[in-house]
Amino acid sequence: MSFPNLLVSARRIPVLGILAYYALKLLGVEIPRSVPIGPGFDLVHGGVGVVIHPRSVIGANVKIYPGVTLGRADVHLPATQSSFEGIHVGDGAILAPGSKVLCKDGVLTVGRGTVLGANAVLLQSTGEGETWAGLPAKRVGQREGWGA
Numbered sequence: 220m221s222f223p224n225l226l227v228s229a230r231r232i233p234v235l236g237i238l239a240y241y242a243l244k245l246l247g248v249e250i251p252r253s254v255p256i257g258p259g260f261d262l263v264h265g266g267v268g269v270v271i272h273p274r275s276v277i278g279a280n281v282k283i284y285p286g287v288t289l290g291r292a293d294v295h296l297p298a299t300q301s302s303f304e305g306i307h308v309g310d311g312a313i314l315a316p317g318s319k320v321l322c323k324d325g326v327l328t329v330g331r332g333t334v335l336g337a338n339a340v341l342l343q344s345t346g347e348g349e350t351w352a353g354l355p356a357k358r359v360g361q362r363e364g365w366g367a
Contacts, residue, residue, distance in 0.1 A: 223248060223265045227256060257281065257310065274305035278331070281308050284316040292321035292342060309333065309347070311365070318356075332365030 220228075223246055229239035230252045240252050247267040250256075254271055257279030262269065268286040271277070275289045291303045302324045309331035314320070317338040320329060328344040335341055336352030336359075345351055348365020349358050 221262070221265065223262045224260065227260060227262055272306060274303070276305065276307045278308055278310035278312065280311050282313045284314060284318075284337075286317040287314045288319045288321075290319075290321060292323040315339070332362055334362055 223243065226239040226243045227250060230236045230250065232239070236252055243250060246265060248262065249270045251271065251273040253273045254275050254277060256277040259280035260277060261282045263282050263284045266283060266285055269283055270288045270290065272290045289306045289308070291301060293301050293303060303322050304326045306320055306322050306327050306329070308314070308329045311332040312329050313334045314329070315335060315337040318335045319340045320327060320335070321340065321342055323342070327341070329335065329341070330345045330347040330349060332348040333345045334350045335356065336350070338354070339352050339356040340354045341351055341356040345358070348362040350360035350362055351357065352359045
């Protein structure tokens with residue numbers, strides 16, 4: 220397990236968690252302590268430039284590459300006026316380098332086993348095992364062994 224992945228795990232430990240959170244920030248990774256993360260999480264290549272909104276939920280065995288952002292699509296509004304509720308990343312999802320998941324209303328769900336291509340900008344929920352790419356991201360395929 221890499222050092223950044225150890226720090227992600229350590230975020231849950233009472234006093235050590237605060238130190239782990241700030242150590243991740245020094246490494247260029249912003250994952251608030253409030254974000255639940257399932258087992259088998261992999262911050263690939265150290266995850267430099269990863270930014271995850273505090274209202275996110277990350278499933279088990281998720282891979283997140285450098286430069287990934289999970290956040291609000293309506294940052295022009297004060298948080299109190301936003302209808303953003305959160306982002307849920309399903310088990311086994313892969314978020315490729317530079318990809319962005321941006322939600323404006325409610326909860327945006329990245330389905331189990333979904334692959335989001337490099338530099339894609341996802342603005343809507345996905346189904347299970349889908350492959351998405353582009354700007355804005357569109358469904359371009361189905362991942363073998365996941366869903367229909």
